[in-house]
Amino acid sequence: MKNQIRGMRIIVTDTYKDMSKKAATIVASQVNLKPNSILGLATGGTPVGMYKELVEMYNNDEVDFSEVKTFNLDEYYPIERTNDQSYFYYMNDNLFKHVNVLEENINIPNGKAEDIEKESYEYDKNIYNSGGIDLQVLGIGTNGHIGFNEPDIAFESGTHKVKLDSETIEANARFFESIDDVPTEAISMGMKTIMQSKKIVLLANGEGKAKIIEKMLFGEISPNVPASILQLHPHVIVILDREAAKYIEEKIN
Ligand code: GLP
Helix, strand or coil: CCCCEEEEEEEECCCCHHHHHHHHHHHHHHHCCCCCCCEECCCCCCCCHHHHHHHHHHCCCCCCCCCEEEECCCEEEECCCCCCHHHHHHHHHCCHHHHCCCCHHECCCCCCCCCCCHHHHHHHHHHHHHCCCCCEECCCCCCCECCCCCCCCCCCCCCCCEEECCHHEEEEEHHHCCHCCCCEEEEEHHHHHHHCCCCEEEEEEEEEHHHHHHHHHHHCCCCCCCHHHHHHCCCCCEEEEEECCCCCCCHCC
């Protein structure tokens, strides 16, 4: 099959909107096929359009989230849920307040947890006891991070506290008033947690992601580029806009 590298299927779309629509359709199909799906959700600029499309699909009665359970990838640490830069706030703003996911079915790492080890252990246990993530949505950092698993992360890690790379802090400063306001730590699902998801959909748009997308798909599998481990996952769909696919389009056609 074309556009297929091992377990990864690559879809290149013309625009950010097309990428977002494709991703929303995949998430909605997952929920329609299995109404009590366990969804792994991502934040960042990339999936905003996908959430918009999902809200629209919900409003058109094309998808129902009433039995869905969600687990978010990560959260800054420390951060209050009421802080408009928290991922808790983001998820509410972009998705949860617009659709019918039940509050008790929403899981986001607690950015104020006193005992992070306990929080992390329980987060993983909760995912496991729910039957595991059916579909995990991912973005990718310019340094190849997924969730907040920065380069040189141990591939065998579960949910844990991480120190953010200076590249990530710089990239995320655009969402804050000043770079000094960007938290330097976070709680993130680990690589093991992510790799145990049954299916993964990774989104990337814009030229800024083109180089890392090439490395992720065609580079060596290495903790240096955390996303490269996805080459070993049996069921990944990578959805890109043309700009993010700049260096790979020739190789996959
Ligand atoms: C963030 C998040 C990731 C996200 C990535 C890319 O810091 N922790 O989950 O995928 O960086 O972000 P963006 O989509 O804004 O480029």
